[in-house]
Amino acid sequence: MIPDRGKCLSLMAEETMPRHIMAHSEKVAKVALVIGSALRAAGKEVDLALLEAGALLHDIKKIDSINGGPNHAVAGARYAEEKGMGELAPLIERHVNLGLWNSDEPVNEAEIINYADKRVRHDEIVSLDERFLDLMERYGMSEESRARIAALHRDAILMEKKIFGGLAIGPESIRD
Numbered sequence: 001m002i003p004d005r006g007k008c009l010s011l012m013a014e015e016t017m018p019r020h021i022m023a024h025s026e027k028v029a030k031v032a033l034v035i036g037s038a039l040r041a042a043g044k045e046v047d048l049a050l051l052e053a054g055a056l057l058h059d060i061k062k063i064d065s066i067n068g069g070p071n072h073a074v075a076g077a078r079y080a081e082e083k084g085m086g087e088l089a090p091l092i093e094r095h096v097n098l099g100l101w102n103s104d105e106p107v108n109e110a111e112i113i114n115y116a117d118k119r120v121r122h123d124e125i126v127s128l129d130e131r132f133l134d135l136m137e138r139y140g141m142s143e144e145s146r147a148r149i150a151a152l153h154r155d156a157i158l159m160e161k162k163i164f165g166g167l168a169i170g171p172e173s174i175r176d
Contacts, residue, residue, distance in 0.1 A: 001084050002049050008056040011083070021062050023123035029055035031116040031125060031174055038167050039107060051109045054091030058113055073097070097152065103162050115163055118156045125175050128156050 003011065012022055032055040036046040060079055065072035077093035080086065094110040095117050119125055121134050132153040140146040160171050 027120045058095040
């Protein structure tokens with residue numbers, strides 16, 4: 001089952017998602033839909049309903065993680081499975097770290113959500129460099145965490161090239 005926007009907002013409220021995380025998720029969905037629509041206009045297959053639901057719910061368990069709970073991407077994927085939304089589970093689980101991906105394969109919804117999340121700092125659309133500077137300042141407390149953030153930044157740059165290669169729009173056109 002792929003929930004529509006209204007159902008996603010209802011689920012976010014049920015989970016008592018804080019307003020600032022809701023605003024972030026809504027902005028990520030907006031960025032993802034702009035990219036998804038551009039890809040569809042270029043003849044690529046993108047499921048916009050799946051994309052919107054995955055983007056809206058990508059941080060559904062973020063507050064639990066902030067409060068000392070488990071990894072929010074893994075917990076969010078488990079939540080989606082438990083709610084009968086198995087199609088969303090891999091999108092949610094891969095929104096922080098894509099894991100293995102192939103630059104030669106068509107762009108998929110998980111990649112779009114992962115990238116869109118990297119373009120939204122709080123509820124503001126920013127460049128990858130701005131976003132990763134913020135992530136480094138907030139979460140780069142150890143050499144290990146700084147190395148992990150730097151690796152994610154390198155992957156995001158490569159993903160940006162994959163997503164926008166052949167599109168009529170460029171990453172700079174994704175702004176508020």
